[in-house]
Structure formats: structure tokens, C-alpha cells
Amino acid sequence: MLGWNTKPCSPRDQRSNSMEITSLTDHVKTTTGTAITTEWGLSLHLKRNNVSMLFDMASSGHFMDNAAALAIDIYSVDLAVLSHGHYDHGGGLRNFFAANSKAVAYMGKGADAKVPSNSRPIQGQDKRR
Secondary structure, three states: OOOOOOOOOOOOOOOHHOOOOEEEEOOOOOOOOOOOOOOOOOOEEEEEEEEEEEEEEOOOHHHHHHHHOOOHHHOOOOOOOOOOOOOOHHHOHHHHHHHOOOEEEEOOOOOOHOOOOOOOOOOOOOOOO
């Protein structure tokens, strides 16, 4: 996917081929951190070497608050992937692009037509570019 190597590697190469995946939003709280918000939807942050990728943007912009609480810089994400146009995967898409104008987005044909039009930034959310 997008040039990310998922082949098994030797222990010598493991460090350069490793990928870090962090759940930013899910409907089940998987961490003891009190600053983490759960909601229906999915958002994952993937990082390999110097490439940062966001996979889905959950139901709202809360994934950005969770990223900040987990020390993940959402403003430096390079790629954004929308798996499909349901609100619980693309509801925070506009929030993300209000904060990050440099990321390249990938989505299936027609997915953008299904993203809720009432999706907007959460009040008080940082809007750096």
C-alpha cells in the first residue's frame, strides 16, 4: 500500500522496516490516559521512517485532540487515506484539512460525496497550518 514495505525482514533490517501504528479514535478506550476521547468511528496514525500517514478521520475532529494527547503531530502528516465515505470514518476529514493543507489524500471514487456536509471543526480546536 502506497509503497510501504510489509514483507518480513531480517533482524538486521527490522529497525528500518518497522512501522508504528497508533489508534487515535475507536469506540473502545484502550488506554488509561484521561485526555483520550472515544467515539463511534476509526482513526489510525501510521509512521514508518520519516513518513506519517492518517488512515480515516473518525466521526468528528476529536481524533486531533487525541493525537495531541498522544504527542502525535497531526499538522505534519504527509498522507491521508479515507477507506470509505461513512461518517464514522470520514466525519473528521474537514477538520483535518482545516489544520493540514499539505497532506496528499487518497480515497475511493465517490467517497467524498458521502462525507457529511455538516462536518466542521470542534470549538476551540487549534487551526495551525
